[in-house]
Amino acid sequence: MGTDLHAPLGRNRKAGSRRPGVLRLGRIAASLCLFAIGGFSLYTAFRGDGLERTKPPAEQAATPPSNTPQPPTTTANQAADGMPRAEPRSGANVEQMVTGDGSVVTKYSPRPRDGSGPVLVDAMQIGQDPRMAAQPNEALLEDTPFGRLPIVGPDGRRPMDQYARPSSGARGVRIAIVVSGLGLSQTGTQRAIAELPEEITFAFAASGNSLQRWMQEARRGGHEILLQVPLEPFDYPANDPGPETLLTTKPVARNIENLHKAMGEITNYTGVMNYLGGRFLSDSTAMEPVMRDIGKRGLLFLDDGTSAQSKTADVAKGTELPYAFADLQLDGQLDINAVLKKLDELERIARKNGQAIGVASAFDESVDAIAKWSEEAAMRGIEIVGVAALSNDPRNP
Numbered sequence: 056m057g058t059d060l061h062a063p064l065g066r067n068r069k070a071g072s073r074r075p076g077v078l079r080l081g082r083i084a085a086s087l088c089l090f091a092i093g094g095f096s097l098y099t100a101f102r103g104d105g106l107e108r109t110k111p112p113a114e115q116a117a118t119p120p121s122n123t124p125q126p127p128t129t130t131a132n133q134a135a136d137g138m139p140r141a142e143p144r145s146g147a148n149v150e151q152m153v154t155g156d157g158s159v160v161t162k163y164s165p166r167p168r169d170g171s172g173p174v175l176v177d178a179m180q181i182g183q184d185p186r187m188a189a190q191p192n193e194a195l196l197e198d199t200p201f202g203r204l205p206i207v208g209p210d211g212r213r214p215m216d217q218y219a220r221p222s223s224g225a226r227g228v229r230i231a232i233v234v235s236g237l238g239l240s241q242t243g244t245q246r247a248i249a250e251l252p253e254e255i256t257f258a259f260a261a262s263g264n265s266l267q268r269w270m271q272e273a274r275r276g277g278h279e280i281l282l283q284v285p286l287e288p289f290d291y292p293a294n295d296p297g298p299e300t301l302l303t304t305k306p307v308a309r310n311i312e313n314l315h316k317a318m319g320e321i322t323n324y325t326g327v328m329n330y331l332g333g334r335f336l337s338d339s340t341a342m343e344p345v346m347r348d349i350g351k352r353g354l355l356f357l358d359d360g361t362s363a364q365s366k367t368a369d370v371a372k373g374t375e376l377p378y379a380f381a382d383l384q385l386d387g388q389l390d391i392n393a394v395l396k397k398l399d400e401l402e403r404i405a406r407k408n409g410q411a412i413g414v415a416s417a418f419d420e421s422v423d424a425i426a427k428w429s430e431e432a433a434m435r436g437i438e439i440v441g442v443a444a445l446s447n448d449p450r451n452p
Contacts, residue, residue: 385425394420
């Protein structure tokens with residue numbers, strides 16, 4: 056006999072023999088569901104923080120519960136999500152040593168950050184997006200009667216960090232070359248910007264012309280820039296840097312006012328450099344309030360190294376001002392071969408000390424020599440960097 060594949064399962068049992076058990080199980084399950092729903096309803100009825108209607112945003116803002124803590128307001132050193140900001144080196148101790156062959160060795164060791172919990176490390180601490188380099192960071196400016204002056208941002212970012220030319224950080228010989236006096240001669244300024252490589256630092260004289268235009272062009276070309284402020288020389292007034300020169304005989308308030316007038320001429324600079332100023336730099340009493348103002352605005356000070364009596368180092372250490380000294384004047388003799396010899400001397404200083412800074416003016420002979428020497432420097436293992444990379448910075452010892 057064949058087997059009926061379509062016969063219902065359990066056909067040999069009596070029909071309906073399992074229905075009473077199934078019905079009982081169904082009743083039990085239904086009872087449990089009703090009990091659970093009822094219990095949850097009682098729970099939410101007696102708890103004030105249970106499932107209750109959420110007020111619309113406008114109503115919530117109008118009547119905040121008096122006993123409910125409000126979310127913390129985002130502060131200057133916090134990201135938008137409330138997470139604290141931190142600098143890239145805030146979790147490390149940094150030590151630099153110069154070895155016998157002139158190489159600079161940087162040692163990093165861990166250190167605990169302030170506070171607890173995670174932090175947002177701001178990796179864009181040094182330098183600026185090249186596409187925006189000609190425009191200032193609005194958070195680093197304040198409006199004053201003398202123009203828009205640099206300040207430290209609400210997150211602690213300094214102009215000398217924002218506008219610095221980033222360096223590779225590699226071990227080796229580093230040289231900064233500063234071409235000064237830009238803005239005093241239109242043709243000289245245009246030629247320097249057009250012919251010098253982007254690694255060269257430019258210093259604009261506050262008394263120059265069309266400074267904002269030239270500054271933007273230089274920044275678009277990748278240059279780090281400084282502002283030259285006129286300071287009193289020893290042979291003043293026979294040698295007069297300008298009508299708003301900072302003088303040792305002037306009241307502090309007047310010198311600060313003249314400093315701010317100069318600062319308001321342009322933006323996007325990492326620091327201030329002296330224009331002349333042998334007498335002023337030798338008078339620590341006159342220097343101290345001026346250098347303190349420069350430092351609190353997040354700028355560095357570059358001493359051109361022409362005054363043997365300069366008190367820059369002493370005053371800077373007392374005010375925690377980032378500072379640097381030029382090691383060599385490159386164009387005391389206006390001849391291209393003489394400038395090239397000075398550049399070779401600067402290289403020898405850098406190989407001995409690990410780094411060096413040279414200063415020149417925007418003369419044709421200087422521009423030609425620096426452009427020629429810079430082309431070959433990289434092949435000799437030299438990195439040309441911005442001045443900010445070689446400054447003595449109390450924040451990054």
